Amino acid sequence: MEFTESEFLIETVVPEDELIISRTDLSGKITYANETFCEISGYTQEELIGQPHNIVRHPDMPQEAFADLWQTIQNKKQWIGIVKNMRKDKGFYWIKAIVSGVYKNGELVEYKSLRTPISYEEKLETQRLYDTMRAKNGEKIRRVIYE
Ligand SMILES: Cc1cc2nc3c(=O)[nH]c(=O)nc-3n(C[C@H](O)[C@H](O)[C@H](O)COP(=O)(O)O)c2cc1C
Numbered sequence: 655m656e657f658t659e660s661e662f663l664i665e666t667v668v669p670e671d672e673l674i675i676s677r678t679d680l681s682g683k684i685t686y687a688n689e690t691f692c693e694i695s696g697y698t699q700e701e702l703i704g705q706p707h708n709i710v711r712h713p714d715m716p717q718e719a720f721a722d723l724w725q726t727i728q729n730k731k732q733w734i735g736i737v738k739n740m741r742k743d744k745g746f747y748w749i750k751a752i753v754s755g756v757y758k759n760g761e762l763v764e765y766k767s768l769r770t771p772i773s774y775e776e777k778l779e780t781q782r783l784y785d786t787m788r789a790k791n792g793e794k795i796r797r798v799i800y801e
Contacts, residue, residue, distance in 0.1 A: 664745035666694055667771070674749060674769040677756060682707045685764060696742035712740040713794070716787035727753055727765055736772060736780045748777045 668674065674694055677686040687695075687702045695702070695710050702709065711720075715738055726733040732754040739747055749769035756764040772780075788795045 661744045662746070664743075666696075666741060666745055666747040668694055668747055668749055668769075670771055672771075675767070676702075676707070677764050677766045678707050679764055680762070682765075684709070694741070694747055695739065696745075701742075710739040710741070712738045712746055714738050714746075714781070714784055714788070714796070716784050716791065716793060718787055718791060719784070723753060727755060730755055730762065736776060737769075738781070738784070748772055748780070750776075 672690045674691045675688040676684055676691050678684055684702045684705050684707055687699055692699055692702065697709070719735060723733045723735065732752060734750065734752050737749055737751050739749065741747065750772050751767050751769045753765060753767045755762045756766050785795050
């Protein structure tokens, strides 16, 4: 499938009263996605289950954010962060994610993520921050930053 630049610019706004939930195995492959996750991301459950969670990764996300996420959850701590994700149709949506371990008899067996909407101001602020992080680390960015 090919997409024009403008399709990257279409935002799906996450409703206030919805929770986007997914779980992964310890390697980051999706083991569960709720209905809201499917609706917002534009994928069916069948398309998501078994896929690496970077299936929804947006090119604007800095690598550093995910390195921090993995380091945090592998140390059995909770990671809270703002994430811009890419839909199947290449549009995007912003969320705040709380990612942590799922334990069975005290043993870490999976990871889970619960996501809620963020404000317009938080989106703008985080886009700027992530653009700066990407530029600093030599990753591709789609606009010029004057600083
Ligand atoms: C429970 C859980 C949920 C995740 N949710 C997302 C997500 O919504 N979007 C995303 O881009 N990466 C998410 N990740 C991180 C991905 O596994 C992956 O590290 C990230 O997309 C970066 O991709 P890369 O490792 O191929 O660079 C999640 C990881 C876990 C363990």
